[in-house]
Amino acid sequence: ISMVMNRIWAFRENSAEKTFLYKKLLQEKHTFNKTNIDLFRKDIGADLGRNFSKVFIVDQQNSPLGTKLRYNLKSSKKKYFTVTEDFHKRIPKRSKFGNVRRCSVIGNSGIILGSNCGKEIDEADFVFRCNAAPIPPFTADAGKKSNLTSFNPSIFTNRYNHLKKEENFTQFLEDMRVYNGYIWGACFSTSGYIKECLRTLQNYNITENVFVIGHPDHFRNHMIFWEKRGLSKRPSTGFYFTNMAIYHCDEVHLYGFWPFPHMVDSTIKKPPYHYFDDMKFDFEIKNRDVHIMDMEFSILVQLHLLGIIKMHIGECD
Numbered sequence: 397i398s399m400v401m402n403r404i405w406a407f408r409e410n411s412a413e414k415t416f417l418y419k420k421l422l423q424e425k426h427t428f429n430k431t432n433i434d435l436f437r438k439d440i441g442a443d444l445g446r447n448f449s450k451v452f453i454v455d456q457q458n459s460p461l462g463t464k465l466r467y468n469l470k471s472s473k474k475k476y477f478t479v480t481e482d483f484h485k486r487i488p489k490r491s492k493f494g495n496v497r498r499c500s501v502i503g504n505s506g507i508i509l510g511s512n513c514g515k516e517i518d519e520a521d522f523v524f525r526c527n528a529a530p531i532p533p534f535t536a537d538a539g540k541k542s543n544l545t546s547f548n549p550s551i552f553t554n555r556y557n558h559l560k561k562e563e564n565f566t567q568f569l570e571d572m573r574v575y576n577g578y579i580w581g582a583c584f585s586t587s588g589y590i591k592e593c594l595r596t597l598q599n600y601n602i603t604e605n606v607f608v609i610g611h612p613d614h615f616r617n618h619m620i621f622w623e624k625r626g627l628s629k630r631p632s633t634g635f636y637f638t639n640m641a642i643y644h645c646d647e648v649h650l651y652g653f654w655p656f657p658h659m660v661d662s663t664i665k666k667p668p669y670h671y672f673d674d675m676k677f678d679f680e681i682k683n684r685d686v687h688i689m690d691m692e693f694s695i696l697v698q699l700h701l702l703g704i705i706k707m708h709i710g711e712c713d
């Protein structure tokens with residue numbers, strides 16, 4: 397596998413040849429390989445420690461009063477957040493991520509449009525979604541089930557005017573009603589959004605789901621795990637959730653992962669960067685400044701070929 401991947405890797409980052417070869421590889425017959433899944437889990441487990449599944453979410457047990465939670469980004473103005481009494485009483489008593497049979501992880505690429513994969517996605521026992529991607533009107537292609545939905549606090553800025561006005565907060569709550577399970581706030585990436593996160597924690601009065609906060613150590617350990625294996629930039633949420641899913645789900649199915657400007661052999665020649673908005677696809681910036689999605693994708697394809705995950709890039713039956 398690594399020889400084939402190295403040859404593909406040699407193509408220009410955003411070349412159509414590269415995406416064509418990826419597509420060919422992903423079209424080959426696929427079966428899940430329990431031995432490889434166990435090996436991968438052992439590898440992550442060895443690096444991340446035995447408490448791995450207990451520190452995914454900030455809770456009263458892993459973050460007692462006075463705990464210093466470290467912000468993950470170097471650009472963060474403050475280094476730590478100290479757990480206060482008010483914060484402590486609003487986080488879950490205990491959180492543990494158990495084992496699940498089948499999981500779907502939904503990336504936000506426009507490749508999912510027209511796929512008709514919604515039904516198949518929802519057949520999973522657990523569905524991971526990224527960055528509060530809207531549910532309607534995309535259910536036919538992207539499904540509607542949600543068990544864990546990430547919420548990058550920059551969304552407070554982009555969609556809810558920094559929560560400056562009461563009506564912004566009301567709108568935010570209204571929009572969140574569409575999700576079930578957990579809304580997983582990446583609140584400890586930088587100190588810049590902690591105010592909005594705390595306000596949310598204090599006033600999250602909807603019943604459809606629970607707002608929880610991602611534990612920064614969990615993400616950081618993950619980042620280090622992949623740094624050691626050559627991924628020099630912060631993992632993207634979709635890549636992070638895929639790792640999480642491999643660890644906890646017997647079968648991991650990925651949809652909507654395609655960080656490329658080319659879609660060979662398809663009616664959608666240039667898939668939009670997101671399936672739900674008109675965000676411009678700046679491949680260079682995405683891959684150099686924030687994440688290395690190009691490299692992440694190459695890792696995901698390898699995991700697919702090893703039978704550890706199954707990637708879906710075409711239409712569903």
Ligand code: CTP
Pocket residue numbers: 502503504505506526527548631632633634635652653654655656668669670687689
């Ligand atoms: N993704 C992808 N191809 C795209 C867009 C997104 O594979 N064209 C995957 C990435 O793994 C990404 C996830 O889908 O993390 C969610 O997409 P998006 O909301 O665009 O993520 P980012 O804005 O990059 O933010 P984050 O830092 O949360 O990953």
